[in-house]
Amino acid sequence: MRCVLLQHVANGEVMGNQEILQNETQEDAGITFGSLWRFIKRAWLRTAICVVCALALAGLVIGGLMLTRSQTESTVARIEFVYPGISTGLAPDGSVFNKDEIRSVNVLQAAIADAGLESKITSADALRAHLSITDVISDEYALLLQQAAAEDTAAAQAAQAALREYKFFPTRFDVRLAPGFDLTAEESKHLLSNILNAYKMYFKETWGTLAFSSSVYDSESDSEREQFLDFIDYYDLYSSQLGTIENAVSRFAQTDASFRSPVTNKTFSDLAAQAAIIRKHYDDFSSVVITGGISKNLEQTKKTLEQEIVRLEQRRNKLLIDKSNLEDQLETMAVRLVIIDTNGNKTEETELPPEYYALQNRLTDVGAQISLNGEQTEILRLRVSLFGSAVASPQEDIDRAQAHLDFISGESKLFVSEVNDTIDTYYDFKYGVESLYVSSPPTILTTFSDVPKLYILLAAGAIGLVAGLIMTQIVIVLKRRKAAAAKTAGNPVKKSDD
Numbered sequence: 001m002r003c004v005l006l007q008h009v010a011n012g013e014v015m016g017n018q019e020i021l022q023n024e025t026q027e028d029a030g031i032t033f034g035s036l037w038r039f040i041k042r043a044w045l046r047t048a049i050c051v052v053c054a055l056a057l058a059g060l061v062i063g064g065l066m067l068t069r070s071q072t073e074s075t076v077a078r079i080e081f082v083y084p085g086i087s088t089g090l091a092p093d094g095s096v097f098n099k100d101e102i103r104s105v106n107v108l109q110a111a112i113a114d115a116g117l118e119s120k121i122t123s124a125d126a127l128r129a130h131l132s133i134t135d136v137i138s139d140e141y142a143l144l145l146q147q148a149a150a151e152d153t154a155a156a157q158a159a160q161a162a163l164r165e166y167k168f169f170p171t172r173f174d175v176r177l178a179p180g181f182d183l184t185a186e187e188s189k190h191l192l193s194n195i196l197n198a199y200k201m202y203f204k205e206t207w208g209t210l211a212f213s214s215s216v217y218d219s220e221s222d223s224e225r226e227q228f229l230d231f232i233d234y235y236d237l238y239s240s241q242l243g244t245i246e247n248a249v250s251r252f253a254q255t256d257a258s259f260r261s262p263v264t265n266k267t268f269s270d271l272a273a274q275a276a277i278i279r280k281h282y283d284d285f286s287s288v289v290i291t292g293g294i295s296k297n298l299e300q301t302k303k304t305l306e307q308e309i310v311r312l313e314q315r316r317n318k319l320l321i322d323k324s325n326l327e328d329q330l331e332t333m334a335v336r337l338v339i340i341d342t343n344g345n346k347t348e349e350t351e352l353p354p355e356y357y358a359l360q361n362r363l364t365d366v367g368a369q370i371s372l373n374g375e376q377t378e379i380l381r382l383r384v385s386l387f388g389s390a391v392a393s394p395q396e397d398i399d400r401a402q403a404h405l406d407f408i409s410g411e412s413k414l415f416v417s418e419v420n421d422t423i424d425t426y427y428d429f430k431y432g433v434e435s436l437y438v439s440s441p442p443t444i445l446t447t448f449s450d451v452p453k454l455y456i457l458l459a460a461g462a463i464g465l466v467a468g469l470i471m472t473q474i475v476i477v478l479k480r481r482k483a484a485a486a487k488t489a490g491n492p493v494k495k496s497d498d
Contacts, residue, residue, distance in 0.1 A: 075177040075188040077442040078136065079196060082171065083435035089169035092207040092435075099173055102199050103131040110201070111194040120181045121191075130180050131195070136172035172439065185444050192442040203436055204427060212245055212416045217409040230301045231289040231401050232383065238412060239282055245419055246275045252426065259429070261422040268426075271419055278415055281408050285401075290383060293390025294401045305384045312377045319370045326363040330356065 079102070083092055091097045101107070108124040108131075121127050137145075144166060147159035177192045217238065229237070252259075253268035260267045266274075288294065295301045333356050393401075 073179055073185065073444055073446050075185075075192045075442050076440075076445045077175050077192050077196060077438060078172060078440035079175060079199075079436070080172045080439040081436055086171050087169055088167075097169075099133045099135075099170075101202070102133055102173070102175060103128050103195070104202070107195065107198045107202050110198040111191065114198065115187075115191045115194040117181075117183070117187065117191060120183065120187075127181075130178040132176045132178070134174040134176065135170035136174055137170070138168065138172075141166065141168045176445075177442075189442040189444070196438050196442075200436055207427070212241065212419060217412045217416070230295050230297060230304075231405060232286075232295070232301065233304075234405055234409075235282065235286045235289065238408065239286075241416075242275060242279060242282065242412070245416070246272070246279070248423075249275060249419065252423070256426070259426055261425045263421045263425050264418045266418065266422055268422070271415075271422060274415060274418075278408070278411060281411065285404050285408055288404065289401055290386055292393075292397065293387050294393045294397050295387065295390070296393075296398060298387065298390060298392055302384070302387055305380055305387065309377060309380045309384070312373055312380065316370060316373045316377070319366055319373065323363065323366045323370065326359055326366065330359055330363065333359070 081097075085092065085094065086097060089097055105124045105128065108127050112118060112121050112124065112127065144159050144163050147155055148163055150156045150159075175192065175196065177188055177195075179188070183191065249268050249271045253272055257267065257269060333353065
């Protein structure tokens with residue numbers, strides 16, 4: 001009886017082992033989510049350990065990626081303008097301000113040479129591609145944006161209304177030099193500093209330089225011009241330059257009457273008064289020379305006057321043709337009819353195209369040139385009549401006229417020097433230190449190509465889950481192989497839950 005029971009038990013174990021092997025064999029027939037789930041239920045501890053290990057591995061991978069993430073080191077400086085007009089987007093002369101001039105080719109060429117980097121940077125255009133100019137919003141504008149983005153309150157509505165009417169023109173700009181050209185950090189900062197200095201010089205030369213030449217007053221007898229210029233020619237040359245200076249000084253006196261140069265100790269009004277005195281001396285010289293018909297070479301002077309009259313008449317004819325053509329274009333220009341609706345009241349008005357006003361301005365300019373041409377022609381004809389009846393001048397008259405010319409030449413040279421010094425110091429004050437400065441010197445700014453934190457967590461979780469499942473599948477395969485090996489050897493397979 002006992003033998004029969006033992007036989008039944010043995011048969012039961014074999015059948016149990018066969019059942020387990022059959023289940024393993026069925027699972028081994030194909031890896032499915034169902035087989036994976038049955039294994040996880042049966043060996044949950046082992047699966048949990050695999051997933052935890054995979055998550056730890058994913059954390060190490062992500063951490064390594066964060067430590068080795070890409071970074072960019074650029075050089076940044078801030079430049080600020082404070083002259084009148086910049087807050088409305090205008091340059092010193094009233095034209096539209098162009099920030100791109102900060103990285104103009106001339107500026108960059110000067111900066112490369114000053115920095116001594118010609119061997120590394122061979123093209124200003126290549127350097128220009130590495131430079132960017134970014135507007136810096138004003139504190140007032142930033143505050144309005146912040147208030148407008150707040151909750152729907154009365155203050156927010158007021159800020160939104162203000163923004164609709166607000167016209168923002170930047171006065172500060174960030175100049176950024178991107179990495180490149182195999183420059184060290186110090187070389188990058190040095191280069192950007194030279195770029196800003198070169199631009200400051202460009203700014204001053206463009207808007208802060210109005211130098212008048214004193215070489216026109218060289219009237220010495222050994223001058224190369226002596227054989228070509230007579231006394232009356234010198235008068236015309238000096239008078240033309242003095243007129244230009246008078247206009248400039250008058251304009252400065254109206255713009256900034258209180259400015260007094262620390263170099264010359266003169267205001268622009270002082271210079272204007274001095275110019276009036278020199279103009280009187282010019283007129284005295286002209287009266288002596290023209291009225292007296294004094295000339296170094298009378299026949300040559302007569303010929304030159306006649307040639308100049310012919311030139312002015314030819315110029316006048318061309319201007320008259322231009323005037324006629326412009327008038328014809330204006331007459332044939334189509335007029336558009338515009339209907340304006342004001343609270344239901346419709347009115348018709350004529351509207352001229354934009355080209356009309358441009359042509360009208362050109363016509364006005366041509367008319368002014370014709371008028372000036374007529375005045376100049378009359379002056380020359382008067383001179384021709386005076387010199388036409390003159391005879392060769394005595395040497396003593398020529399010497400007296402030459403002494404007078406030497407006097408006004410020396411006087412004019414000193415005056416031009418004072419004008420240039422006064423204007424130069426004015427521009428240093430107006431468009432130099434106080435109008436343009438570097439508010440933040442060049443510094444190295446490091447930026448990272450960060451991945452948002454949520455994406456990092458999702459990536460780590462996905463990597464960990466996939467790795468855990470893979471490890472679990474590896475364990476399943478190994479367990480099946482062990483079961484298959486035990487079956488082949490005829491050993492009983494012990495069922496495990498861990």
